[in-house]
Amino acid sequence: MAKLRENTLTLVSLPRIVESPFRELTRRAVLAMLILLASTLIVYLDGDAYSDNVGDGVSFIDALYYSTVTVTTTGYGDITPVAPHARLLNAILITPLRIGFLVLLVGTTIEVLANEGSRSIRDSRWRKKMRNHIVVIGYGTKGRSAVNTLRRQGEAPESIVVIDSKESAIADANFDGLAAFLGDATRRDLLRRAEVPKAREIVISLDRDDAAILTTLTVRQLNPNANVVVAVREHQNVPLVKQSGATSVVTSSETVGRLLGLTAIGPDLGAIIQDMLTGGEGLEVHQRQALPTEVGQSPSAVVGERVIGVIRNDTLRRFYDSTVARIETGDQLIVVRRAAPADPQTMQPLVD
Template sequence: MFEFFRSKIYVAITLVLVTLLIGVLGYRVIAGYEWVDALYMTVITVTTVGFGEVNPLTPEAKIFTVILILCSVVIVGYAISVITEYIISRNAYDTIKHKKVQKQIDKLSNHIIVCGYGRNGKQAVEKLRAYNKSFVIIDKEEDVVQRYEDANTLFVNGNANEDEILLNAGVERASTLISALPDDADNLFVVLSARQLNQKLKIISRAEYETSQKKLKLAGADNVIMPNRIGGDHMASLVVVPDLIEFLDNLSVVGEEDSINVEEIGFEKFCPDGKEVSIKDIDLRYKTGCTIIGYKSPEGKYTVNPSADFILKKDSKLVVIGRPEQIINLHRIFGI
């Protein structure tokens, strides 16, 4: 729609420029004015400001002026109407689009809010999209929102420090908030605001400096991630235990055919009736080929490589590993 309006604007501007050019040439040839005087006469004629002529006009020049005034009134009026229509339509379209997006956000619950769509924010969104998680992105840069917003990516344009913006993103209904802003002070304000608005919200924040880590924790962040430290540790680990790190790097969410997948599965998927059973009872290895490598208790404690007699408690989670086809089989059998 806006391409159509832009084409009309280009036509209107072209007509105005052509009118000015014809006016300058006409006064130069017909009235014998100098170039500057011809331009001056053209401008005051087209804009109808009513200033006096540079020199008395000949009958031919007067006729030319009448024609120029009539044409310029029509052309300038057309240009103004096109530009006005474009501005009004643009504002109306933005308003309708904003309301439509807000309605979609209002329907979400247990979704993830990502504050900041920079490098870390984009990486987080890619991972969430791979897991088919519902998410909303908050970014204060309007050009970023316009560039990346689509039917599958919901944006809230504004400062994530403001309560109103967080509420528009559905922070009261969200399960998790990721604050990936580049400035630690901004992340601190986001964490404080989000924790105040939703006490049960899981908050993960980015931190640039070690001194900010403790402050973010005190403000209410459940996890604080320092990308620079992780990057340094990862590079050093590639020197110390390169094969192990490369193997871990190959663990992926969706993966290629020769990659390894890791999944986190809730208790309710294995035990829909709510009855507590042992790992041996669900017989995961035989049914799917996947291997259980970790267990998270309802209290948040982790057990690595739990035994076959390990009892699965309600609200616990299992971490399983397997090839892509085994993970697909796992999803099919347990309805994940």
Template sequence: MPLVAAIASILKKLVYRVIRQFQRNIIFDIALIAVLVWLIAGLSFSLVEGVDVWTGLYWALVTMTTVGYGDIVPSTDAGRVIAMLTIASGIAVYTALVSVAAGTIVEAAERRRQGYIRYRGVRHVVVIGWTPASEAAIRELRGRGYSGDIVLVTEKPAAVMREIDIEGITIVRGDPTRRDTLLRANIPRANMVMVSTNDDAKTVLVVLAVRGLNASARIVAEALHPENVELLHKAGADIVVPTRDLGGRMLAASLLEPGAAMFVENISRSEERPIELHEMPAGPYAGRRYIDVLLELRRKGMTPVAIRRQGRLIPNPDDDMVIERNDVLVVVVPSMPAEEPGHNQMQQMLQREEPGAEKA
């Protein structure tokens, strides 16, 4: 008995909460009015016309919806008066119900478009801040075949909607330094987070907040000034890209070493890239020397240039370095359109993981 009483109490509280939620919605009020009109009209018709209650309720519903089958008609003056009132009230109630329902749907769609939503997905990519760098990053993700959800957190969604033409982007509007905004983007369940705010101080605050909510996500941050790179690492960023410093170095390299600059330019083009950088698991080559793996992959059209080992990058490895099972090879491959015959074979060899599947 105590168990039954406890279950009944829980169900009672649940029903009460559901009713309270509905009562806050005007649709519930209109629906309640419609039910009352239906019951009153049906019972009144059954009393006046001398039919059973079920027939009266059936007639009331058919009349309120203006279907009018004609199988049941009033035969008394009182019945005709009830019919006229039922038709008028039915049209008014259903018109109001449809109008409010349509308005609610449109309002919900507009709120989603404006970013006033709470994202419910998991293992997604969150991009915080709308800057030229973040826009380019989103386009690169889609260009590399990433098909997962991308959530963009920004304070100015109107600017994003005017400029962006990328499909499958969910916008969350709000201040990214506030915990509530990050929770609405479901940061605790995100797989990877990129932060680009055009303000290093703000970026540090955001990285700190993100790391506090998610200890396992890969966080990549943009640093406008090289002196802030170490600070962002201490805040919790796994990878920091000093974009302005990197751009300045590239400009200088273009003057002094144009070949190196041309190489970087080729892999950074948004379209018609002759070469690309990719990662591939080194497990199949575990126990072999780097030089032997390099020669084998060169025959397949790929050139390994670095090894990522336990979160550390080893560029231009020694010839005799032994490949370990958990290593990841960074390789240069020719850009190959999907329609070319060798594209699928190249993708199979790379066995590329989704971004963020493994934290660096």
């Protein structure tokens, strides 16, 4: 099954790929042949009850011929049931077999081909319009939390693409309204189908550090300009991930350990940090463009928010930096503000 899945063209937003359409058509064709065989045996075993225009009796070939023209509704009429019981058997057995044959072979074949064609068309249209999007590789606890944060920051779900090797994760991503691909993120063909070379942001949140490193290498080769954020478990792997091409690296175990230490020192201190990391309640950290009315003001003069950093000329400056005594046009502000409750469907703040 794994080998079959690798050979199957991966399409977007497909939470479950079981088997190829050709295998499905083959299975249905075998069932159709079984129906034809059953009809042939019924006629052959009761050959004396049938009349052949040639007059030499009904052989197995004649029975096969009769069944073929009957189940396909051709019906030449050169072989006909003459005995009452044979006509009754045709009514209660051969006719249902004929209907089943047509539904199975014709109806379902058209359905399978139509569905596959529709999926391919949707996949092609989706790929053509995807530009400057966000690719999230790994839709576990970390990946899902990252997506929720992105959506709370204003990213539309249509601009987020998920890649994961687990069918359950793909189903969850589709349920959350996201396009998703099932497969190994180290495969170049899969990354290209997810339009990674055209992505603006790439988030890698895999369970294993070695897989994250290999994925980072592959992603960076396909897209030299994207912002690549990688989560790793162990701090000693951070330099290797950065050498692989990551823009930023988050150490999950160290971050959790630091939060545990802060909470041990002061429960309220840990509560505040966790509060800012939890979306939809208490405080939240947000990045936004400086408003025209804020240009020329001191960061401390911003109303309703606390400015803790200013991004100017692609450089982060902390609030205590003397070079950001005044907000300038084009500045990006990193603020701490009161969290607005989010819409459970869109994950967008109800009040901004």
